Amino acid sequence: MTSKPRSSRKTTRSINPMWGGRFAAGPDRLMEKINASIAFDKRLYRQDITASKAHCAMLVGQKIIARKDGAAIAAGLDRVLEEIERDRFVFKTELEDIHLNVEARLAELIGPAAGRLHTARSRNDQVATDVRLWVRDAIDATDAALRDLQRALIEKAERHAATVMPGFTHLQPAQPVTLGHHFLAYVEMIGRDRGRFADARRRLNECPLGAAALAGTSFPIDRRRTAAALGFDRPAANSLDAVSDRDFALEFLSASAIAAVHLSRLAEELVLWCTPQFGFVGLPDSFTTGSSIMPQKKNPDAAELVRGKTGRVLGALLGLLTVIKGLPLTYSKDMQEDKEPVFDAADTIAIAIAAMTGMVSALTVDAARLRAAADVGFVTATDLADWLVRVLAMPFRKAHHVTGTLVRLAEERGVDLARLPLAEMQRVEPGITRDVFRVLTVERAVASRVSEGGTAPVRVRAACRRARRRFL
Ligand code: ARG
Numbered sequence: 001m002t003s004k005p006r007s008s009r010k011t012t013r014s015i016n017p018m019w020g021g022r023f024a025a026g027p028d029r030l031m032e033k034i035n036a037s038i039a040f041d042k043r044l045y046r047q048d049i050t051a052s053k054a055h056c057a058m059l060v061g062q063k064i065i066a067r068k069d070g071a072a073i074a075a076g077l078d079r080v081l082e083e084i085e086r087d088r089f090v091f092k093t094e095l096e097d098i099h100l101n102v103e104a105r106l107a108e109l110i111g112p113a114a115g116r117l118h119t120a121r122s123r124n125d126q127v128a129t130d131v132r133l134w135v136r137d138a139i140d141a142t143d144a145a146l147r148d149l150q151r152a153l154i155e156k157a158e159r160h161a162a163t164v165m166p167g168f169t170h171l172q173p174a175q176p177v178t179l180g181h182h183f184l185a186y187v188e189m190i191g192r193d194r195g196r197f198a199d200a201r202r203r204l205n206e207c208p209l210g211a212a213a214l215a216g217t218s219f220p221i222d223r224r225r226t227a228a229a230l231g232f233d234r235p236a237a238n239s240l241d242a243v244s245d246r247d248f249a250l251e252f253l254s255a256s257a258i259a260a261v262h263l264s265r266l267a268e269e270l271v272l273w274c275t276p277q278f279g280f281v282g283l284p285d286s287f288t289t290g291s292s293i294m295p296q297k298k299n300p301d302a303a304e305l306v307r308g309k310t311g312r313v314l315g316a317l318l319g320l321l322t323v324i325k326g327l328p329l330t331y332s333k334d335m336q337e338d339k340e341p342v343f344d345a346a347d348t349i350a351i352a353i354a355a356m357t358g359m360v361s362a363l364t365v366d367a368a369r370l371r372a373a374a375d376v377g378f379v380t381a382t383d384l385a386d387w388l389v390r391v392l393a394m395p396f397r398k399a400h401h402v403t404g405t406l407v408r409l410a411e412e413r414g415v416d417l418a419r420l421p422l423a424e425m426q427r428v429e430p431g432i433t434r435d436v437f438r439v440l441t442v443e444r445a446v447a448s449r450v451s452e453g454g455t456a457p458v459r460v461r462a463a464c465r466r467a468r469r470r471f472l
Helices: 030-036 040-059 067-085 100-117 123-161 181-202 223-229 238-246 247-273 301-327 333-360 367-373 379-391 397-414 422-428 432-437 444-447 459-471
Strands: 166-171 171-179
Touching: 030 379, 040 100, 040 123, 040 223, 040 333, 067 100, 067 123, 100 123, 100 171, 123 181, 123 247, 123 333, 123 459, 166 367, 166 444, 171 181, 181 247, 181 333, 223 367, 247 301, 247 333, 301 333, 379 397, 379 432, 379 444, 397 422, 422 432, 432 444, 444 459
Parallel strands: none
Antiparallel strands: 166 171
16 A cells, blocks of 8 residues: 655645755655744844854955945844844744844845855854854853852851851761851852853854854955954864864853752752751742642742752753764754753753842841751760860870760760760760860850861851952
8 A cells, every 4th residue: 555645735835945946845844843943043143143244244354245235234134133122023934043034034125135145154153153152141141140149148158157057967967167158168169160151161262153064165254353253262273173063052051050050959958948947047938939728838939949940951961962972073953952952051040040149148047046956966076076186185086986975975864065064074084174165165166167268257257258359
C-alpha cells in the first residue's frame, strides 16, 4: 500500500523570499514551525539593528556600498527599531528569525537598497554578534543587581556585627559566630560570582562580525571598525571559531548557575530561619504569602522560589552544553537552541537576585532568639579545649578528649558547660581553675576570634568597611 507524502499542497507554505532562489517548493508547515525562532529571538532586535548599523557604516566607509544606500539603510533601520519599540512591528513566522524579519521590513521601507546590507555578512556572524551583545548586556545587568544584593547584605552585616548566634557545621551547633559575619560570607560568595561574570565578559568581548558564513569574505571589510563601533575589544581571530563558538553563552550560564546555587543556599537559610522552630528572622508580609486553608500561615514563598528557580538555571546550562557537545565546525542550526536557555536563565537570575535583595533588606532579626540559640549545644567546647591547651599546656588532642568528657557530663546533668560546677570539672582534670569560666560565655568566645577573617565583632566591622571598598 502506498501512502501520500504528509506534505501535501495544503500544508506547504510559500517559498522564503530571503533565500528561496534555488527552491521550487515552500517549506512544510511543520518545517516552518520547527525552523522558526522569531517567537523568542525577537528579543535580539536592538542588538541586531545596532550591529547592522555598524556593519552598514563600515561598508560605506570601505566604499563597498554607496553612501546614499548606506544612509537609506541606516535611516530605515532606525524606523524599524522605532516600529518594534512602539509595538507597531508585525513579526512573521515565515521569515524565520529576527534577522530576516528586520531585513524584510527594511526592504519594504526603503526598497532594493536594503538588499545591500547583507553584503560581506552572513546570518552566522550576524547571530553570533547579536547574541554576544545581548549576553554582554545581561552580564552588566546581573553585575549591577548582584552589587545591590551585596549592599543589602553589608548593611545588615554592619547592623549585626556583634549579634551573637550559633554557627553550624552539619547543621549542628558548632561555635558561636555573629550574624554580621554570616551575612558577609554571602558577600564573598557573590563577589566571586561577579568575578566569574567579569571574566566571562572579558573573553566574550570579541567581535564575530566579518567572519561571514564561516570563511571570511573577499570584500575589503574593516573588522576593527565594526568591532570598535560595537564596543568589542577586537575582532575574533578565527572566522570558523567566530561563527561556531558559543562559549560565551556557556560561560554566562555557568556563572549564572553558580550564582543561582549561592542564592539558593541563602534562600534555604531564610526558609529555615523563619520557621517558629528557628525563629532567627522574620520575613515581611510583602515577601510572604498566606494559605488558603490554614489561617495562621505565613509562607516564605519568595525564598522558596529563589531556591526552586535554581533548577531552571542549572537546566539551561546543562541543556546548552548538550546542544553544543556534538557539533562539528562550524555553524549548525542546533545553535539556534542557544537562545531560550540564555534568555530564561537571564530572566530567572534577575528576578531571583531582585527578590533576594528585597528579602534581605526587609527581613527582621530576632537578636534575643539568636542569642538564646547560641546557648544550646555546648558551642563553647572548643574554647574550653583551647583554654586547656593555653593554660595547662595540654596537647590539643588530649584537651579535645578531656573537653568531650566534660560535655558528656554537662549533657547528663542537663546544664551548659558554663554551669558545670568547678569541683566536677576538676574530678575530670585537676588542673582546671575558676579562670576557665572566663572563656565559656558565647560573647567571650566570639570576641576572642580575632584572627584574620574571624568572627570577632571588631573583625566583622573592619570586614564591612573593606567590603564596601571592594564591592560597592
Ligand atoms: N536563527 C538562526 C540562529 O539563531 C540564525 C542563523 C541562521 N543561519 C543559517 N545558516 N541558517 O541560529
